[in-house]
Amino acid sequence: MTREELQEIAENELEAREELDHLIFVCNAASCQSSQGLQLIESLKSGIEEKELGDTVEVKGAGCMGLCAAGPLVLIEPDGILYTQVKPEDAGEILNHLESEAVERLKTDLEMPFFGKQVKIVLENSGKIDPEKIEDYIAMEGYTALNRVITEMSPGEVIDVISDSGLRGRGGAGYPTGLKWSTVGIAEDVQKYVVCNADEGDPGAFMDRSVLESDPHRVLEGMAIAGYAVGADKGYIYVRAEYPLAIERLREAIKRARRLNLLGNNIFGSQFSFNLEIRLGAGAFVCGEETALLASIEGRQGRPRPRPPYPAEYGLWGHPTLINNVETFANVAPIIRNGAEWFASIGTENSKGTKVFAMAGSINNTGLIEVPMGITLRDIIYDLGGGLPEDLKFKAVQTGGPSGGCVPEEHLDMPVDYESLKEVGTMMGSGGMIVVDASSDMVSDVAKYFVEFCKSESCGKCVPCRVGTAQMYDLLDKISKDEATQRDLDLLVDLCDVVRNTSLCGLGQAAPQPVLSTLEYFKEDYDAHLQKATDKLTHAVQREE
Amino acid sequence: MQHVDVKQPEPPTDDNRWKLLQGKMRKLGIGRSSLIETLHNVQDIFGYLDESALKFVAGTLHVPLSRVYGVATFYHFFNLRPQGEHTCVVCTGTACHIKGVDKLIDQIGEVANVEPDETSPDGKVSLLTARCIGACGLAPAAVFDGEVVGKLDEETVTGKLKGWLDND
Numbered sequence: 001m002t003r004e005e006l007q008e009i010a011e012n013e014l015e016a017r018e019e020l021d022h023l024i025f026v027c028n029a030a031s032c033q034s035s036q037g038l039q040l041i042e043s044l045k046s047g048i049e050e051k052e053l054g055d056t057v058e059v060k061g062a063g064c065m066g067l068c069a070a071g072p073l074v075l076i077e078p079d080g081i082l083y084t085q086v087k088p089e090d091a092g093e094i095l096n097h098l099e100s101e102a103v104e105r106l107k108t109d110l111e112m113p114f115f116g117k118q119v120k121i122v123l124e125n126s127g128k129i130d131p132e133k134i135e136d137y138i139a140m141e142g143y144t145a146l147n148r149v150i151t152e153m154s155p156g157e158v159i160d161v162i163s164d165s166g167l168r169g170r171g172g173a174g175y176p177t178g179l180k181w182s183t184v185g186i187a188e189d190v191q192k193y194v195v196c197n198a199d200e201g202d203p204g205a206f207m208d209r210s211v212l213e214s215d216p217h218r219v220l221e222g223m224a225i226a227g228y229a230v231g232a233d234k235g236y237i238y239v240r241a242e243y244p245l246a247i248e249r250l251r252e253a254i255k256r257a258r259r260l261n262l263l264g265n266n267i268f269g270s271q272f273s274f275n276l277e278i279r280l281g282a283g284a285f286v287c288g289e290e291t292a293l294l295a296s297i298e299g300r301q302g303r304p305r306p307r308p309p310y311p312a313e314y315g316l317w318g319h320p321t322l323i324n325n326v327e328t329f330a331n332v333a334p335i336i337r338n339g340a341e342w343f344a345s346i347g348t349e350n351s352k353g354t355k356v357f358a359m360a361g362s363i364n365n366t367g368l369i370e371v372p373m374g375i376t377l378r379d380i381i382y383d384l385g386g387g388l389p390e391d392l393k394f395k396a397v398q399t400g401g402p403s404g405g406c407v408p409e410e411h412l413d414m415p416v417d418y419e420s421l422k423e424v425g426t427m428m429g430s431g432g433m434i435v436v437d438a439s440s441d442m443v444s445d446v447a448k449y450f451v452e453f454c455k456s457e458s459c460g461k462c463v464p465c466r467v468g469t470a471q472m473y474d475l476l477d478k479i480s481k482d483e484a485t486q487r488d489l490d491l492l493v494d495l496c497d498v499v500r501n502t503s504l505c506g507l508g509q510a511a512p513q514p515v516l517s518t519l520e521y522f523k524e525d526y527d528a529h530l531q532k533a534t535d536k537l538t539h540a541v542q543r544e545e
Numbered sequence: 546m547q548h549v550d551v552k553q554p555e556p557p558t559d560d561n562r563w564k565l566l567q568g569k570m571r572k573l574g575i576g577r578s579s580l581i582e583t584l585h586n587v588q589d590i591f592g593y594l595d596e597s598a599l600k601f602v603a604g605t606l607h608v609p610l611s612r613v614y615g616v617a618t619f620y621h622f623f624n625l626r627p628q629g630e631h632t633c634v635v636c637t638g639t640a641c642h643i644k645g646v647d648k649l650i651d652q653i654g655e656v657a658n659v660e661p662d663e664t665s666p667d668g669k670v671s672l673l674t675a676r677c678i679g680a681c682g683l684a685p686a687a688v689f690d691g692e693v694v695g696k697l698d699e700e701t702v703t704g705k706l707k708g709w710l711d712n713d
Contacts, residue, residue, distance in 0.1 A: 279581070367682045
């Protein structure tokens, strides 16, 4: 494969598209598949056959278009019409209206804030290409960044671009990506590895899944570029077994990329080789923790080990290993294509670029969005998210999953970036956002829920996490059942402190966060339970007398 | 990490599926780092991991049985018991939790006579829970025999289960 050949594939694909009058994209990601998306594709295809439109209209299964709550979604190009909640029986009507006015009852306003306020980098191709066709990705300038780094740049230059862009890890903690790359880059070893953490275990988060299902080649390209930059010839994608469609598409993508020599040996005829393999997770949240993930790739129980040494120096089988999250890798190719300055011009001072969030819970537009860093939570929830359903009142938004916390109404105007979120007691996390309405009790619905999660997902290696989360859970259970006293609550706070400061890895260190943040902002929910317990006791004493 | 010179154990029975497994194991490479992938393969082929399979995997990969058992029980995804004819995996992720999935689990249990993480006595339905299936936009959601169904309510759940129970 040469640059010219790559260009030829792109041109052929674009020409083929131009010859068509209409291109119909139907969302074919897991969420829309579950609402008859596949049947819809079939009925559109048979409609085209019946009406003999085969030469002028084509249907493509595409990736996620974001508005999951209103699926399945259909995008008609070049007119740019988006239909929502389309049923297989609507196919005929859609085809009949291709040359005339759009079908009004299915049409969605693309000017609405949900679409208008998004800035798409990671999701730029999502919904506009067929994830199972490598030609579609190449037509969108896919693999040109890989070509450029291999043929024009030195590994050091690639790392400089990534550093200058200000990209930070999208897995949650926000470590500077360029710094991580350069640490692995300067490590001396003949064997180095690149690992993609696609073990999206946070309940409430599905952006990695969406990227893998909608645009898998983007992740492969990002990993290959990373491999070139740090001097690794081998990579692993560690992906959850719970995501069968993502796995299937990744497998297909790797196969096709290998066939075109965009992965494999001597890529673009250079000395650089990069081979990729998939490793399946097996349902252990702790494997999102990098050292546990490495243990799992090595075929062991996924238990973390103390750091340092960090994987950048001592990773897979003891070799220097670069681990980044799916979304981080997905940002790499666009940064190389458009330059560090372009990326750095989006976002805030210390948090550059965009972030993909998954909106769920008590909110009208559940689904996936990509917004520039620095946007306020209020904009996300009320503009893009369309607010809460009519009869519900906002109480909090939970971000960062089991490691995060809740943000109350008073902080909604704060900009969304790594530091600001930390300041109010939560974190970016992988990007799950769950809106909680006033009918929820923060003790049992949030704090107890997440502590139960951490308790059962604790790997059991270190005592503070294994025993501490169990004790925390028991105390929360007691509080939620109106059986606790102030002493129990004080004990809980002390315990949070111990678990946070003495646990071995992030799972235990962050487990108290949902408790502490609900205690800070929703103390009245705890007090109500304590009060009820006192009342119960008083009644019991009175009855005895 | 190839142990080609070491004698490989014979499959426990003459079931042809063991041959299929052996083929897959050769492709993965014989070594301890293939353990988790191998267990995935066993589960794909046989539906669950029984004692004979664990012993066979341990013998072939030259990994102590204790370690194979340790890995098989550490990860939630592996089943050590056979599953029912149908499986229903209910998502208990945050979004589903907030939208009241607990009630649906109770309801499924009642209709199909099954406890969470168990198989009904007649072997028809296994009810499992998952931490998050990533379909949060459609909460509450569950996977019925591999098919993701979102925006679940009591009616859909009963419909699905009745379909299973009546048809067989």
